[in-house]
Amino acid sequence: MLQIRRTYEAFLDEMNLITIIMPKIYRQGLSNSFTLQGDEDVNEPLQICSTFDDRLYIKYECKAACHIEVGKAYAVYDDEGCSTDLQVGAVIRTAKFDELYAYDGNDLGVTFSKEYSLFKLWAPSATKVKLKITNPIDHEKKYYEMNRGNHGLWDLLVHEDLEGVYYSYLVCVNLIWKEAIDPYAVALSVNSEYGVIVDLNKTAMQDYKLPPLEHATDAVIYEVHTRDFSKHPNSGINEKGKYKGLIESQTSESSGSYTGLSYLVDLGVTHVELMPCNDFAGVDDLTPEKTYNWGYNPLHYNAPEGSYSSNPQNPYNRINELKKVITTFHKNGLRVVLDVVYNHVYIREQSSFEKIVPGYFFRHDENGLPSDGTGVGNDIASERRMVRKFIIDSVLFWLNEYHVDGFRFDLMGILDVDTMNRIRTAVDKIDSSIILFGEGWDLPTSLPTEMKATIQNAKKLPRIGHFNDQFRDRIKGSTFKLEDKGFSLGxxxxxxxxxxxxxxxxxxxQAKIGMFDEPVQSINYVESHDNHTMWDKMIKSNPDENEETRMKRQRLATAIVLLSQGIPFVHSGQEFFRTKLGVENSYKSPDEINWLDWDRKGIYESSVHYTKGLLLLRKKHRAFRFPDSSLIRKHLKFISDNDQVIAYQLLDVGKYGQWAYITVIHNNSKDEQLVKIDSGEVWEAICHGDKTGITPLVKMTGNQIIVPSISTLVLIRN
Structure with a gap:
């Protein structure tokens, strides 16, 4: 047993490089030699390669000739017999460490059966690991020493029926013991105190198989926050703020129009994106009414959030209820996209990742300080093999266990290109129609620019969509400058x-190089949960306009979203002018700010019908949703020299739908506009003024067409 009295510090920073920090308070003058000792007859002199004399300490860089095994105990002695333990330092972030210790197995976490449970934890820097089992009834605790194997993998087979018991790990790294929840935990006790061992076979549900999604551009994504969706007093939904509230059917607001699930089905969207449903911080499971949160404070990635559960004290409840949501949506023709937050954790120091393998799962800068491109104190180091493995494993878990249909990656630009492409490859092996998209913002994380999964690197990320901020800003105006106006605002x-x-x-x-190779990469939107709603922005940017004019402008923006090439994205309530009463960042604002105000749906029912008509129109003809760029270049031609309108035609498109020729004109002027098109032809308007759909509304002839003020006109002919 090594005898250690820590009077200075020694860190393993590369596989054979040891950095020693000797405070001058302990010793004056230089040390002439250091020796490395270990339990297995290791007694090796260290070669001092460099010395740095600071005001308070002396730093030595030393090389070891022997092989140092991470996770085994070593001590460093100086020439006066003083010693310290060899701590695992920056070596944890080296490529060599990944090469030696990465584990490729697919059995991390708990493998449960009635006869036994097999526990596997990757903790290569730990010298000891214990499994802690807690009885949920009497809270009696048992401790089991785990066994270390190859690649820093710790395992233990417990021959008992452990269903329902709580478990956690005690991990000793650098002589410090910390308790952590299994990162691969699939169930949790109330408020995430422990992982829980469950039999996922008991949560299996008969899913409804939707017909294949032929092309990603067939999707229309509708963003929903679980709590916002039902919380309004006039939602007509009983289970307000809960998973169950998402699937109550035949509900209505006081005027009698649909709310909730029935409204989503009637509206005509294809995909519902659920804002984070994995376990997050900021809301107490037992008293959720006291606080609110969007869910971007991830704690545990593979277990559902408890505050949305009708009984968070039952670990099975939240699993069953979220699965029921997905299954019910499928039965109603709706696909489900999960909003996932793999770019950061809530608090790095308190995360299971940092407690189990300190320094590995997070990026650090050249000075060894945590990278903070996310703005919340930490960036996940997706480029490391076991971090990448965890993210891919987690995505596949939600895909295979919960049968979701897509993933929206929060702050995707923090992640690396290789990880995102590997996710695409892994998902394709199961279902190539799964849609993947995210926020490709270029944030100041300590990763080379060419490696970031940003919108600037979109051409390196085929079949992965990006929120198109250029679309948002050109149509609505800058999100960050309220006074700035886009096309739809005049x-x-x-x-x-x-x-x-x-x-x-x-x-x-040929004259213009676009951001994307294919339209599937463009997620077209004008508002989302972030920043001001469009309605709130217009109150600031167009203060002199009346409500009717603002309604026209928002309908125009929504029409451009739904009729443009790419994948449209709609923020819930956008179609009835959602407002957050001017609050820009409502991530923890009260329900009264965040809830979906179903009263507005009743008030602005005509606008809802307008959006439904646009969705029907998009669905009816593939010319509005071409799957590849060559078809867009072949069939879409811009017309008109009128600087108050955007006008284009979809030509010779009869084989993609029932109309051979389509003209689309967007007018942002308060005045009617004349637009020249082919003379002598008879056109039928199917989108005109505040009406739209697939039924002809009026016929138009001649070489000049009158376009109503602030509106979209769609003309068809065969």
Whole structure:
């Protein structure tokens, strides 16, 4: 047994490089030699390669000739016999460490059966690991020493029926013991105190198999927050703020129009994106009414959030209820996208990742300080093999166990290109129609620019979508400058850039190189949960306009979203002018700010019908949702020299739908506009003023067409 009295510190920073920090308070003058000792007859002199004399300490860099095994105990002695333990330092973030210790097995976590449970934990820097079992009834605790194997894997086979018991790990790294929940835990006790051993076979549900999604551009994504969706007093939903509230059917607000699930089905969207449903911090499971949170404070990635459960004290309840949501949505023709937050954790120091393998799961800068591109104190180091493995394993878990249909990656630009492409490959092996998209913002994380999964690197990320901020800003106006106006708010400058985003931001012609290779990469939107709603922005940017004019402008923006090439994304309530009463960042604002105000749905029912008509129109004809760039370049042609409108035609598109020729004109002016088109032809308007759908509304002839003020006009002919 090594005898250690820590008077200075020694860190393993590379596989054979040891950094020693000797405070001058302990010793004056230089040390002439150091020796490495270990339990297995290791007694090796260290070669002092460099010395740095600081005001308070002396730093030595030493090389070891022997092989140092991470996770075994070593001591460093100086020439006066003083000793310290060899701590695992920056070596944990080296490529060599990944090469030696990465584990490829698919059995991390708990493998449960009635006869036994097999526990596996990856903790290569730990010198000891114990399994702690807690009885949920009397809280009696048992401790089991775990066994270390290859690649830093610890395992234990317990021959008992452990269903329902709580478990955690005690991990000793650098002589410090910490208790942590299994990162692979699939069930949790109330308020995430422990992992819980469950039999997932008991939660299996008969899922409804939807017909294949032929192309990703067939999707229309509708963003929903579980609590917001039902919390309003006039939602007509009983289980307010809960998973169950998502699937109550035939509910209505006081005027009698649909709310909730029945409304979603009637509206006509294809995908419902659920904001984070994995376990997060900020809301007490038992008293959720006291606080509110969007859910971007991830604690545990593979277990559902407890505050949405009708009984969070029952670990099975939240699993069953979330699975029921997904199954019910499927039965109603709706696919489910999960909003996942793999870019950071809530608090790095308190996370299971940091407690179990300190320093590995998070990025650090050149000075060894935690990288903070996310703005919340930590960035997940997705480029490391076991971090990448965890993310892919987690995605596949939700796909295989919960049967979701897509993933929206929060702050995807923090993740690396290789990880995102590997996720795409892994998902494709199960279902190539699964849609993947995220926020490709270029954030200051300590990762080379060319490696980031950003919108600038979109061409390296085939079949992965990006929130198109150029679309948002060209159509609505800058999110970060409230006074800035986009096309739909009356700005007619830079029409070429508006045309570009309408094509899906592809390389539409040889003169312009688009952001994306294919339209599937463009997620077209004008508002989301982040920042001001469009309605609230217009109150600031267009203060002199009346409500009717603002309604026209928002309908125009929504029409551009739904009729442009790419994948449309709609924020819940956008179709009835959602407001958060001017609050820009409502991530922890009260329910009264965040809830979906179903009263507005009743008040603005005509606008809802307008959006339904646009969705029906998009669904009816593939020319509005071409799956590849070559078809857009072939069939879409811009017309008109009127600087108050954007006008284009979809030509010779009869084989993609029932109309051979389609003309789309967006007018942002308060005045009617004349637009020249082919003379002598008879066109039928199916979108005109505040009416739209697939039924002809009026016939138009001649070489000049009158377009109503602030509106979209869609004309068809065969």
């Amino acid at each position: 700005n007619s400058f830079q029409l070429d850039k508006v045309k570009e985003v309408i094509t899906g931001s592809i390389s539409y012609d």
